Amino acid sequence: MTQELTSPSPAPQAPGTGRGPGWWRDAVIYQVYVRSFADSDGDGIGDLRGARERLPYLKDLGVDAVWLTPFYASPQADGGYDVADYRAVDPLFGTLQDADDLIRTAHDLDLRVIVDIVPNHTSDRHPWFQDPELSRQRYLFRPGKGESGELPPNDWESVFGGPAWTRTDRGDWYLHLFAPEQPDLNWDNPEVHTEFEAIMRFWLDLGVDGFRVDVAHGMIKAPGLPDIGHGAQAQLIGAQVLPFFDQDGVHAIHRAWRRLLDGYGDAHGRQVIGVAEAWAPTAERLALYVRPDELHQAFNFQFLNAPWQSDALRSVIDASLAATASVGAPTTWVLSNHDVVRHTTRLGGSLARARAATLLMLALPGSAYLYQGEELGLPEVTDLPDEVRQDPAFFRGGRATGAAGPGTDTESAPDGVAAAGGQDGFRDGCRVPLPWSGELPPYGFGPGGSWLPQPADWGGLTVAAQTGDAASTLELYRAALDLRRRLPGLGDGPMTWAPAPDGVLAFTRPGLLCTVNTLGHDVGLPAPGTPLLSSAPVTVDDATGRLPGDSCTWWAI
Numbered sequence: 001m002t003q004e005l006t007s008p009s010p011a012p013q014a015p016g017t018g019r020g021p022g023w024w025r026d027a028v029i030y031q032v033y034v035r036s037f038a039d040s041d042g043d044g045i046g047d048l049r050g051a052r053e054r055l056p057y058l059k060d061l062g063v064d065a066v067w068l069t070p071f072y073a074s075p076q077a078d079g080g081y082d083v084a085d086y087r088a089v090d091p092l093f094g095t096l097q098d099a100d101d102l103i104r105t106a107h108d109l110d111l112r113v114i115v116d117i118v119p120n121h122t123s124d125r126h127p128w129f130q131d132p133e134l135s136r137q138r139y140l141f142r143p144g145k146g147e148s149g150e151l152p153p154n155d156w157e158s159v160f161g162g163p164a165w166t167r168t169d170r171g172d173w174y175l176h177l178f179a180p181e182q183p184d185l186n187w188d189n190p191e192v193h194t195e196f197e198a199i200m201r202f203w204l205d206l207g208v209d210g211f212r213v214d215v216a217h218g219m220i221k222a223p224g225l226p227d228i229g230h231g232a233q234a235q236l237i238g239a240q241v242l243p244f245f246d247q248d249g250v251h252a253i254h255r256a257w258r259r260l261l262d263g264y265g266d267a268h269g270r271q272v273i274g275v276a277e278a279w280a281p282t283a284e285r286l287a288l289y290v291r292p293d294e295l296h297q298a299f300n301f302q303f304l305n306a307p308w309q310s311d312a313l314r315s316v317i318d319a320s321l322a323a324t325a326s327v328g329a330p331t332t333w334v335l336s337n338h339d340v341v342r343h344t345t346r347l348g349g350s351l352a353r354a355r356a357a358t359l360l361m362l363a364l365p366g367s368a369y370l371y372q373g374e375e376l377g378l379p380e381v382t383d384l385p386d387e388v389r390q391d392p393a394f395f396r397g398g399r400a401t402g403a404a405g406p407g408t409d410t411e412s413a414p415d416g417v418a419a420a421g422g423q424d425g426f427r428d429g430c431r432v433p434l435p436w437s438g439e440l441p442p443y444g445f446g447p448g449g450s451w452l453p454q455p456a457d458w459g460g461l462t463v464a465a466q467t468g469d470a471a472s473t474l475e476l477y478r479a480a481l482d483l484r485r486r487l488p489g490l491g492d493g494p495m496t497w498a499p500a501p502d503g504v505l506a507f508t509r510p511g512l513l514c515t516v517n518t519l520g521h522d523v524g525l526p527a528p529g530t531p532l533l534s535s536a537p538v539t540v541d542d543a544t545g546r547l548p549g550d551s552c553t554w555w556a557i
């Protein structure tokens, strides 16, 4: 199944080679959800060629790197997070040659490329799982409980709903923390380690600059696979250490991968990174994943989950910075991704808040992740008919009440992320294909339709419609990313809180002060300097700055 390149050639040289301060420490990384980004062939599904053609757009936007979600051979039971061949591109998305071309084009544009790696589980169509003997060594099979083994081996629930076990024709059961089509690998087997290291080398040889490690907290299970003992497990994810999540044993794997990444980087004059998608109950436990000998970054979902309140935001920011500082890692910030309700909708359906939250995020020290379409201010699509749904959780009822912002509906998306304001807690509404141009669907997404229907009123939100409109969200992102590159005080480095009225946050970075008004009405304060950029029109009269409600302003000081 593994595909060959038609013209094998040396891996392209990534921008900025060699070990140095670390390009990732302040990088802005743009998540391309390949299926929904740009379609080159008219089948209504985004693909690698489509993504490659749009790379100049991302260069112009001002990001440093692109993270591509899984495009590997897969039956697509979970949007490609069910991989059947880690070294092949699914025909839906193109060929290995297309991946190679994309990486080269990105590097020519001085953009780095991160790809997903999915080590907790494979597809049930993976050759290992298909082989009755091999599968029993490389996955987690157990006899059932009950007189004839008719009950699952323990009480663990799938993140997508229902038991985490499925019984085979042979009468035993296999573990799947996600869908039944995603059997969990047995990381006690050294062959699993060897294979994943080989997969990483395969993609590094093709030129990628790093890996986003899916379910980086899940590979190791507690010895004996003990019962949890109480229900509603979805609420516990990220709230406490579970026998299947955030076990201390995962860190040995990350240490081995860091050795691999550093060794490879040193040998090839490149800086290649690992980014953990990890759920840990506290910022301190999350920081363990980014100790100097582990991965380089971890997604900071605490920030994403924070309500739009100055005290809550400040305490999450403080906790995040303190935890990562304790291990010398940069903090990452993220507001949206393919698993959660888009932040325009999540923050109360308020584009003003979404724009302000973004400017806040981009002013904080560290690295930031953007999710495709947030730069257009896209809302969550909340009226998808059942017949177009693809999220496996939708079919398994996998959602639970969780902690989101006060005053909002509190439902959790499958990984435990607050999904307030979405259609029903499922993930298709944030995956609707991007609108690029035109007045009607598919809005330039491709020459055909789009795999999920786009709203009829997105004509004003397209890239073409917003380009050149200084009041647009797209131009706000462009201006912010441009300033972030030009102002040495942004990105990695110190920040200090400044005095501010209730409901307002103020902090300084070298040469800059950032104010965030989380209240719904404007607030006056002594103008701290000259406004450089604001998410909403800010005025300065007689040395008093008036911050509009739900706004963020960067001031030159």
Ligand code: NOJ
Binding pocket: 078, 079, 081, 118, 178, 214, 215, 277, 338, 339, 414, 415
């Ligand atoms: C996290 C991914 O972001 C999500 O989309 C996926 O369903 C799960 N991991 C399982 O791989």
